[in-house]
Amino acid sequence: MGTFKIEGGHQLKGSIQPQGAKNEALQILCAVLLTPELVTINNIPDIVDVNKLISLLRKLGVKIQKIAHGSYTFQSDDIDLDYLESDEFKVDGRGLRGSIMIVGPLLARFGKGYIPKPGGDKIGRRRLDTHFEGLINLGAKFRYSKEEQFYGVEADKLKGAYMLLEEASVTGTANIVMAAVLAEGKTTIYNAACEPYLQQLCKMLNRMGAKISGVGSNMLIVDGVEALRGTDHRMLPDMIEIGSWIGLAAMTKSELTITNVSWDDLGVIPNVFRKLGITVERKGDDIYIPAHTDGYEIQSFIDGSILTISDAPWPGFTPDLLSIILVVATQARGSVLVHQKMFESRLFFVDKLIDMGAKIILCDPHRATVIGHDYKSTLKATTMTSPDIRAGVSLLIAALSAKGTSTIQNIEQIDRGYERIDERLRAIGAKIERID
Structure with missing residues (x-):
């Protein structure tokens, strides 16, 4: 040590x-999984938690290129879904709490998302209920292995829904929004988190072709689209x-x-x-x-x-x-x-x-x-x-x-x-x- x-x-x-903002980076980096097109992100902080997530995305098959200090390109056009059920992923995913936010994008685009119980700071209970209840509301089937502490959600097609979140969870809201942008129909998320980093995520998704309104408020309305395109983004x-x-x-x-x-x-x-x-x-x-x-x-x-x-x-x-x-x-x-x-x-x-x-x-x-x-x-x-x-x-x-x-x-x-x-x-x- x-x-x-x-x-x-x-x-x-x-x-x-x-x-660059750590908590924004963990959301934005997961959003690159929503499109097969090139995404360029600037002002990424060079810190352990963010670098762990970049490494996890690379193992998942995302093509990543560093173009300058804090600037990377990401292309998710050849994702290895088998990695999600590997023993290596069960170790990698536990090392970072932010890894939970890959579940929404993977579920929306590929019909399934898995994650081991993630780690992070030892500051008390940090429930994942908001994440999975939101995804279940969109039509996902949920499963959990208590022995392996491994979560999974699967769906043939997500469908928009109205939901009132039990807590204004930032990462929970981010996960639900990233799933809802490719769902069929309209999703209304009430008691949504509205902090600047979540606003940044919504603005980036809108530039990619998503239709999210109410950004900055505690009620987000997401009209699902068929696909998202690439974009450029800079962290706060x-x-x-x-x-x-x-x-x-x-x-x-x-x-x-x-x-x-x-x-x-x-x-x-x-x-x-x-x-x-x-x-x-x-x-x-x-x-x-x-x-x-x-x-x-x-x-x-x-x-x-x-x-x-x-x-x-x-x-x-x-x-x-x-x-x-x-x-x-x-x-x-x-x-x-x-x-x-x-x-x-x-x-x-x-x-x-x-x-x-x-x-x-x-x-x-x-x-x-x-x-x-x-x-x-x-x-x-x-x-x-x-x-x-x-x-x-x-x-x-x-x-x-x-x-x-x-x-x-x-x-x-x-x-x-x-x-x-x-x-x-x-x-x-x-x-x-x-x-x-």
């Missing part, structure tokens, strides 16, 4: 550009990385510019950080964070009660940034209650922050109260292990703000979601070293 060695307590300075910048860099600037009292952030797709993210007292300035399509040498103060609600920051489906605040919010609050003036509603194991990393000197009360698996130090007491360096992608980056930010030398083990978790993070941080002055 790899390790980061971090010498904290240094101010950073300069500009940093966010990578990763909003989770953008939030991470805002938190990093505040915690290290650094002056940073985050470039090309696609402001209009950030939703409430800048305002949530402003509630923590962080200055987030818009300069064109960049975010400018001045050095917070005098610290930052958490706001209260209008009635004077403690600020609560919680996650919610888009356009609410993304759960992937709550770990960053929690870390940033450890050095603020004031207190905040962080309420993680979606995943019951995502706050368990706070014990590592407590070891570093943070004042955090873990109320239950979903809620933590943070009492800020106001820099009167800095975090102290320590040795820790990254439990998942977002907690790993939060611990990295804590280490960069702490005095002394910290080590973070199991950094493969961080590499799953952040491209060359050590190189990019060194470019703005961070003292970080990768040890294999």
